[in-house]
Amino acid sequence: MSDWSAKNPYMTNITENFILNGEGSRKETRHIVFELGDSGLDYKVGDALGVVSENPPHIVEELIEVQGWDPEQIVTTHNGERTLYDALKKDFEVHLAGKKFVQSLTEKVVSSGMKISVKIVSRSRGKETWDSSKDGDLPPGLAKSAPSDDPSEKVAAIVGDEKAIEDYLWTRDYVDIMREFDVKYAPEEFFELVSRLKPRLYSIASSHDAHPGYVELTVGIVRFSYHGRDRGGLCTQFMADEIGTTSKKLGVFMSPTKSFVLPEDKSTDIIMVGPGTGIAPFRAFMEQRVFDGGSGKNWLFFGDQSSKTEFYYKDEIESWIDEGHLYRFTTAWSRDQEEKIYVQHRLKEHGAEVWEWFERGAYFYICGDKKYMAKDVHRALIEIAQEHGGLSEDDATHFIEKTMMREEKRYLRDVY
Ligand SMILES: Cc1cc2nc3c(=O)[nH]c(=O)nc-3n(C[C@H](O)[C@H](O)[C@H](O)COP(=O)(O)OP(=O)(O)OC[C@H]3O[C@@H](n4cnc5c(N)ncnc54)[C@H](O)[C@@H]3O)c2cc1C
Ligand SMILES: NC(=O)c1ccc[n+]([C@@H]2O[C@H](COP(=O)([O-])OP(=O)(O)OC[C@H]3O[C@@H](n4cnc5c(N)ncnc54)[C@H](OP(=O)(O)O)[C@@H]3O)[C@@H](O)[C@H]2O)c1
The missing domain is CATH 2.40.30.10 (Translation factors)
Incomplete structure (x- = not known):
């Protein structure tokens, strides 16, 4: 150890x-x-x-420049005494701005009549919904309370609305905000407002x-x-x-994980669902199952945008198939055709066989996006239990969530 x-x-x-x-x-x-x-x-x-990790050097340099700080100044942080440059590079997350900093603007920004162009971009995967620099109007969240040319009123409108803060922060880092509002901070004052690097x-x-x-x-x-x-x-x-x-x-x-582990019995079958980077632990699982040489069958569901550009570990996967280690390999390429095909669609298409594997005691593993994919796959499992296990919705939910997941611990998740 x-x-x-x-x-x-x-x-x-x-x-x-x-x-x-x-x-x-x-x-x-x-x-x-x-x-x-x-x-x-x-x-x-x-x-x-x-x-x-550490912050990108250009962000640290821009911060120092916009604040007029001395990079060699000795400062004290939670990690002890060091140069200001090192503190900004290694001790705090200065690459994306945080809420506490925006809230501090209330005290920093005074009315000046200065015209500021604020661009709000929706959080929904970066899709732009509004841009004051183009149309001169105010964004929906700010429309009632923020005339566009008064910095202090603008800060008040952003700080006073949770959604406006979120949208504002989505597209800005500290350098953007400091430039936008022309505000200056002492290094120690700035450290109090930013998150420690995790x-x-x-x-x-x-x-x-x-x-x-x-x-x-x-x-x-x-x-x-x-x-x-x-x-x-x-x-x-x-x-x-x-x-x-x-x-x-x-x-x-x-x-280390206590729960996201392979079955102890190497003759147990496993189903692995890992689209995108979710494939990571399943490459490891496959390598281990090959190394261990057990008789359990392996079924991998993998997908991403296109088979032409996202077929990660293609050669390894093909050799596992050729050598009989990967018993089933099912793909879901979401953008290779008009309609989206996701792993949960493939699971449902193969629902009868998935159910047979469950009935024989197979383990089910999922890895990847927690917010959408894992929820949709969970729903698909309940539907499979209804359709192919003949269970009512309540019983199917009980089987997936209580029996498989909690009691038998053979529905295991690594989602983020
Ligand atoms: C148990 C576990 C396992 C994981 N395994 C993997 C793995 O195998 N592979 C993997 O790649 N990741 C994995 N992750 C995720 C990983 O930990 C990091 O969260 C991820 O790599 C992002 O880290 P980062 O420091 O680069 O981004 P951060 O600095 O943390 O920034 C990410 C943040 O950027 C913001 N953001 C993202 N896109 C935009 C945008 N378009 N516009 C504005 N803001 C945006 C969002 O607020 C997002 O939360 C795992 C996480 C956990 C908890
Ligand atoms: N916590 C974090 O900081 C962090 C960091 C990095 C990544 N992530 C998350 O981790 C996930 C992994 O990213 P990734 O690039 O590996 O893959 P991904 O974005 O999850 O994409 C993998 C595949 O899943 C598809 N997909 C989209 N929505 C889906 C849904 N509801 N159900 C099933 N499949 C769906 C995608 O299709 P389309 O793209 O065609 O829709 C794509 O084909 C991302 O979703 C991302 O949000 C989180």
Whole structure:
């Protein structure tokens, strides 16, 4: 056992870091391999890896510039004394703005009659709904209380409305807001208003038995662009852009799971549903099942936007099929045809067989998007129990949620 943790991570290198998507994809999903060296770190399939990252250098530099701060100034943070540059780079999340900071504008911004153009973009996957710089009108949430040319009234309108704060923050970082309202903060004052930097968790995509000394991830890089500036996720951009495959080290630790584990009995069949990056733990499960050599059958449901650009781990999947390790492989490519096809549609199409597997004691695993996909798949399972198990809606719900999930612990989820 090792003592590495979120507070005391093992500093390591990334040895492989490549894009899994084909040319023309809308996504950037990477396979990232970390060396475990002499750490003594071990893991089992189903565990997650914690990754400690840093803010992008250009964001830190822009912040320093817009505030007129001295990067070499010595400051004290929860991590002790360090330069202001290091504090901004490593101790706080300065890549996306937070609510507490926006609320602080109430005291900072005084009426000046200065004209400010506010652009509100809907949170629904970045779809723009309103832009005052184009039409001169006010957004719905601000219309009653905010004349567009008074900064203090504008701040009051944003701060006074939860939805307006959310929408406002969706497209802005600290640099945008500081520029927009021309506000200045002392470094320590700023630290009080921003979140401490937190590690991110990633479902491990490898079996340690198959890759001794290494741990591998499948990571969807979060990138977006607003107000003419590129930005994105803290940890995913850090791994993709700053670390790459350079010799720069980053901190990792293990986050073991108690529940998201393979059946102890290796003759038990398993169904795995993992669209998008949800495939990560199932690549690990497959590697482990091949290594263990049990007689249990494996059925993988995978999908993403297109078979041409998102067929992650295609060669490995095909060889598992050819060698008889993957008994069934069912795909749901959502954008390869007019109508959307998702994993839950495929589950329902194969409902009779899924039900037979459940009746024979198969385990059911799901990984990936929690907000929509996991809920829809859950609903599909209840419908399968109704249609093919002949159960009433209440009994089907009881079977899926109580019997399979809570009592028998064979409906297991890793959703985020
Ligand atoms: C147990 C567990 C396992 C996980 N496994 C995986 C995995 O295997 N692979 C994987 O890729 N991820 C996985 N995740 C998610 C991962 O932990 C991170 O949340 C993810 O990588 C984003 O981190 P980030 O630091 O890059 O982004 P953050 O800095 O945390 O930013 C993400 C935030 O950006 C904002 N945002 C996103 N898109 C937009 C947009 N278009 N416009 C404005 N704002 C936007 C949203 O507020 C979003 O919450 C897992 C999470 C958990 C809890
Ligand atoms: N917590 C976080 O910070 C964080 C970070 C990264 C990712 N995530 C979430 O994790 C998920 C994984 O991202 P990803 O790129 O790997 O894959 P994804 O966006 O979930 O997409 C994978 C596949 O699922 C489809 N899909 C969309 N809605 C669905 C639904 N309701 N039911 C079933 N399938 C659905 C997508 O189709 P279409 O695209 O064609 O609709 C696509 O084919 C994302 O949804 C994202 O929101 C969260």
